[in-house]
Amino acid sequence: MATHKLLLLPGDGIGPEVMGEVEKIVSWLSKEGVASFETERDLVGGAAYDTHGKSISDETMRLADAADAVLFGAVGGAKWASVPYEHRPEAGLLRLRKDLGLFANLRPAICYPALASASSLKPELVEGLDIVIVRELTGGVYFGEPKEIVTLENGEKRAVDTQLYTTGEIDRIARVAFDLARKRRNKVSSAEKHNVMKSGVLWKEVVTRVHAQDFSDVTLEHVLADNCAMQLVRYPKQYDVIVCDNLFGDILSDVAAMLTGSLGMLPSASLGAEDPQTGKRKALYEPVHGSAPDIAGRGLANPIAMIGSLAMCLRYSFGLIEAADRLEAAITEALASGSRTKDIASEGANAVSTSEMGDAIVAAL
């Protein structure tokens, strides 16, 4: 049995707590002989800054590069509000994404039947919801240069960020979206602002070409990003796969996440290109939620997004499809049998702790 090298980077806030539940599952999978793992644990974000003066150390980057997959918790918090920009906790995550070449961020938004009533939306609008946002993750305004604040002669400051996309960057993310749609309901909605942004013009042009050349069996629609945000609230089930740039993906995936009732539910996968030699791809898996410092350390966090991220890891990085299916089924079952962390419990109802939720999922395995 192959041994899978996993790097665990719990990060800040609730990161360590939800990662603890992932470790339970990993132990269970090893013990049951489902798969064999070699895990390491390291610091990232504010925790790394406090220790190394950097939000991720070069040694941690080396470990991430050598691992078969990285499991990432969450980073950030008011505690680090005044550290220099290049050392802010988020910089560690952005470096991982960029330096590992994780250009494809898959963010499924699935509404668990047991939780349809937890959504802000009327239940009939979200029951059965199953969409995926495919977000470009290593380009756009997140990384374009210049990115700076300069002081002008009159004493004013001027801040610049640069939204930058090349044909190649759009081409490869479009292919990920179309490939994925083929395994699903065969529809891709491409969101941009071609009416205002040149990057939107190029985005639309390249997606249209890739579609015509290699994916004309998939239904493609173009939608303006502002309209897409609105449509996600109006009638989310019209979507299957939404593909968009880094910044729009950041916002649209948060909206999509909220539709499902709790941000504590949603996993994500960030994938690199397949190595033509080995067929392997770099990958990082993280919950969509943040570090939630306000509830950290109190056993209140919902570990499902993190555990779901492990399931995506089993599926995409290790090809352990059966184990992934089983883990996802265990999550569904734990929910169906009534286990609820505070974020998804109905008002007044009893909530279980982070660790009890993890145990319920292990028990359902």
Next chain:
Amino acid sequence: MATHKLLLLPGDGIGPEVMGEVEKIVSWLSKEGVASFETERDLVGGAAYDTHGKSISDETMRLADAADAVLFGAVGGAKWASVPYEHRPEAGLLRLRKDLGLFANLRPAICYPALASASSLKPELVEGLDIVIVRELTGGVYFGEPKEIVTLENGEKRAVDTQLYTTGEIDRIARVAFDLARKRRNKVSSAEKHNVMKSGVLWKEVVTRVHAQDFSDVTLEHVLADNCAMQLVRYPKQYDVIVCDNLFGDILSDVAAMLTGSLGMLPSASLGAEDPQTGKRKALYEPVHGSAPDIAGRGLANPIAMIGSLAMCLRYSFGLIEAADRLEAAITEALASGSRTKDIASEGANAVSTSEMGDAIVAAL
């Protein structure tokens, strides 16, 4: 009685239909002696392109500059999908915003009691909702240079848009938001991405300073734009005034708009700086909705957003507070008495036409 010079730019799609209802109200106000108007009507968007080969002519710009206020319908449509970028219908609107210096875009999202059930959100989450998005409208990625697509040596293309903000641009929009909050529930939420964008860092810094210097009586909170989008869906009533940049404002205001049940309901005001001599400010009023070519010309459009924009015009440009209150009350009354265009009618219920809705509002005046 002063005569107010109004320029009407109906534009494309449903623009002319909804503008027609505004003209009814303007006639009524003149006839009743509430105010005296001098109106002109001109082309903009695709309609202007078809006639002049430009989405707005210099002559129209001259009229807009000379008017006391511009009422704008909507522009765009698939018909003009392949006109050159600089002539696309939206360019006419962007030129108006930029050349008239309309930096402050006020987008109220109010949930009319009669319509709470039309929202996708559960009624209790939107009943009584009353928030305003204050969107910076003449800066950011909409106008920053370079903004171009270049062909690289390897044949690939590269698209660039530039997000650009200066201290002064942020300062003045922050003041608009704080001033407005003082007349409301005294709270401003400033949305940016300071964790990723240098413009976000400067945004947060300047808003914080303006607040400390001149508005410390107003409650200020900072929120990441992605989180803000999510919170708008989760619990919108936590907000009073949200202030943000041009692109975030575009998206957040569409989300906020949708919460109210129909995009066909929401007006907006785009204001310039006050002239220190005359105390006047340039202004343009437009519905938040687009040109909806799919329903154009069929009497299906909801004219309320456009009529509400006239109410904002009476209030902000002409100081006709009583008339504005009266017009807004007439909208509420027409809704309360059951008039519904198709977008806000319950399924299967009878809907009124664009013109019948306008008549119902005139009747309620």
